Amino acid sequence: MKIQQISLFVENKPGHIAAPARLLAQEGVDIRALYLADTQQYGILRMIVSDCQKAAGILELHGFVAKVTEVLAVEVPDHPGGLADVVGALEGTGINIEYMYAFPCRRGDKAILIFRFADPDAAIAHMQTAGINLLESNELLNL
């Protein structure tokens, strides 16, 4: 159920995304989704890649500070109110969404959102009870 995501600390300066992107390209690691959270000074580059452990290894070997975290890939009906239904399932549970972003590929007529929760197991339980579909890693990467 849980998807591995790699996060990277980058300074907010021209050219600072190029080096890690080039390294991953050289090693044949494909970036499937990417989200940059930034402040004026620095940012966090979050990526879902074809081989997360390999990517983390390469980046660390080259001196980057990378962290592998677990996120959930959630199927969301692609019509008005689709997102509201999904997050509504968590209302009143005390489960907090730390951040979220959209996965660029669709699955049939469904959109896919990536969620990061402080307590992913509790989130999985509540979503499954509400009939929300969560994607396995291989399903997501084969889209």
Added chain:
Amino acid sequence: MNSILETGVTDCHPASLPDYVPVSELRELQLIRLQAVVTRAWRRVKLFRSRMTERGLAPEDIRSLEDIAKLPFTQKSDLRDTYPFGLFASPMKDVVRLHASSGTTGKPIVVAYTKEDVEVWTSVVVRCLAGCGLNRGDIVQIAYGYGLFTGGLGAHYGAEGLGAAVVPTSGGNADRQIMLMKDFGVTAMCCTPTYFLHLIERAAELGVDMKELSLKAGVFGAEPWSESLRQHIERASGIEAFDIYGLSEIIGPGVGCECRRHQGLHIFEDHFYPEIVDPATGTPLPDGDEGELVLTTLSKQAIPMIRYRTRDITALLPGTCDCGRTLRRIGRIGRRSDDMLIIRGVNVFPSQVESALLEIEGVLPHYQILLTRQQGLDQMEVQIEVTSQMFNDKIGALQRLHEKLQGALDHVLGIRVRVALVEAHSLERSQGKAKRVIDRRTL
């Protein structure tokens, strides 16, 4: 050697016996040697003789150890001004070695050794390493720079003199250093503390756990480092870290070193006479008071150094060490009187920045201080590399860390500084001494 047996010391290395000489005998020896070295310098070094004459002093005026306070100071500029050989007390035919400082500004300073000087140097480094619990059978890797810098060769001769197996890697090439530490089963490392930090960091990246290696001791010197840094190194690498002190002008590494009690650094007083003076006035200070360390070489032939102003700030520790050595101790050098920065009128020492960073749990990053002047006002920026322990993939957590660092620095320094979080490995790494301050202030 009866007197040593009387001290009840049983487990010391034979080379360490002079460390336990009764104080009265040590003081007698120091006075005899002081009188001899003053006479030698007076006869052979023009600068010293003229300074003595100016004060109406002759070597015979030194009748007790207290009389040392009458003698003129020597400072680094004297070595520069007499470049290259002006302070030599031995003819070149008696000199067997020349070293020089790295000389970042202008001419370097030159130091020289006779055969006997090299023997004394070796013997004190042997005593340092023996005091750290090292012995024949140990494998000692020396990652101080070899060459004109005294660190590499000084440690090398001492480790060899001890009978240890020496791996003379010199500085640089961290990956190879780590490979040899692992493959050779190196038991002790000699280098600067910041270089060892770099090795710890690099080993982690290469997937080598320092704690799994045979490494048991590190003898670190050539730059001031804090107690918190020691704790960090010991925790991260599982070794016992020792502080060794020395300076080329006096002899090189081996002027003093910690023993396994880690209660200050024993000065090898039979060769180097320590005093503490007020850095502003030059007045001698009593034991326990913090001031500038002044050293006189008691046995050096090629360049006798009389009352050399080290610029290192420390204190002579009162009382004796539990190890039984009679040698006096200095506190660890936290700062130098000349690395003080004046920022908007406030005195700031780089070591304060280090201790502020260390106060924050889990944070011992590489850092650099950048000084600039904007519209006539000094600006201080502390650039801190984000390590994997500090990194969190939530912006809010990074911002909280940023604020925490900012708060700790403002609190310790008493001035507002700008804190910048920068990428790992983006600051220049030290192969030798750390470059902590970049001053771009122009008038």
